[in-house]
Amino acid sequence: MRLSALLLAAGLATPGIALAYSEVEKAVAPVSTVSTLDESAALSVGLGDAAAVDCTPITLAVQFCGSALGWTSTTPASPEIDAAYRIDALHYAQYLIEDLDSDNGLTAQDMRHVVLDNIGLVSATTPELISVGPASLGVLTGDTVVYKARIKGMDVVFANSVFLQPKRVMQIMTFAVGAEYTAQQADYQAALLSNTKLAK
Numbered sequence: 001m002r003l004s005a006l007l008l009a010a011g012l013a014t015p016g017i018a019l020a021y022s023e024v025e026k027a028v029a030p031v032s033t034v035s036t037l038d039e040s041a042a043l044s045v046g047l048g049d050a051a052a053v054d055c056t057p058i059t060l061a062v063q064f065c066g067s068a069l070g071w072t073s074t075t076p077a078s079p080e081i082d083a084a085y086r087i088d089a090l091h092y093a094q095y096l097i098e099d100l101d102s103d104n105g106l107t108a109q110d111m112r113h114v115v116l117d118n119i120g121l122v123s124a125t126t127p128e129l130i131s132v133g134p135a136s137l138g139v140l141t142g143d144t145v146v147y148k149a150r151i152k153g154m155d156v157v158f159a160n161s162v163f164l165q166p167k168r169v170m171q172i173m174t175f176a177v178g179a180e181y182t183a184q185q186a187d188y189q190a191a192l193l194s195n196t197k198l199a200k
Contacts, residue, residue: 055197058083058095062170066195090178091185093192096171108143111162111169115145119158123149130181135161137172138198144189146181155179159189172196 055065056073059082064071071085071093085093100106112132119127130146142163149156157180160173174189176182 056083058196059097061168061199062095062097063197063199064095064192064195065197066191069191069195071192087188091174091176091188093172093174093188095196096173098169098171099167100169106164106169108162108164111164112143112145115158115160115162115171116147119147119149123151125150130157135163135193137161137163137170137193137196140165140198142170148179148181157181157185159185161189161193 054067055063056067057063062082064083064085069087071087074084074086074092076082076084076094080096080098081094082097083095087093116127116129127147127149130148132143132145135142135144140163142161144159144161146157146159149158154177156175157178158173158175159181160171163170163172172192174185174192176185176188178185
């Protein structure tokens with residue numbers, strides 16, 4: 001892969017970590033105002049045998065259909081973040097969907113390095129890689145990279161599912177204040193993915 005593609009990926013992935021940093025700070029600060037997306041933007045879609053549910057558009061091609069799960073929309077820390085959510089004072093989620101030409105050789109392993117390098121830069125520490133496992137989003141397959149970093153004296157665990165497409169890279173992640181990747185966070189990550197729908 002050409003260095004320029006990796007540097008571009010690194011530059012685009014950085015805002016995701018900036019949001020995590022910001023949301024972690026919010027998690028230990030007094031609760032601030034939480035904004036929600038305009039209700040008129042909600043979509044109704046059929047999901048298999050389930051009744052129609054409300055879906056919120058993340059981009060033109062991606063929707064989050066998990067409003068009943070308890071996630072509340074929050075204001076993204078930067079314009080590069082497509083959507084940000086929280087479910088309680090310790091657990092957060094975000095979507096970062098980039099137009100990035102993976103046809104030029106960007107691989108899942110490259111993205112793992114970018115993700116870990118960026119959290120290392122933000123935290124000024126070496127992140128701990130916990131695991132890398134398979135992830136699925138509809139017909140797409142990818143990896144979920146689970147890692148831990150210490151940010152402003154707090155342990156934060158990230159579960160970042162990365163999906164590469166020819167002209168798009170999607171990062172769908174949860175992050176939690178804590179020292180371990182808990183079953184609760186794993187459940188939140190799985191639910192986030194299973195309730196993310198791609199346009200047909």
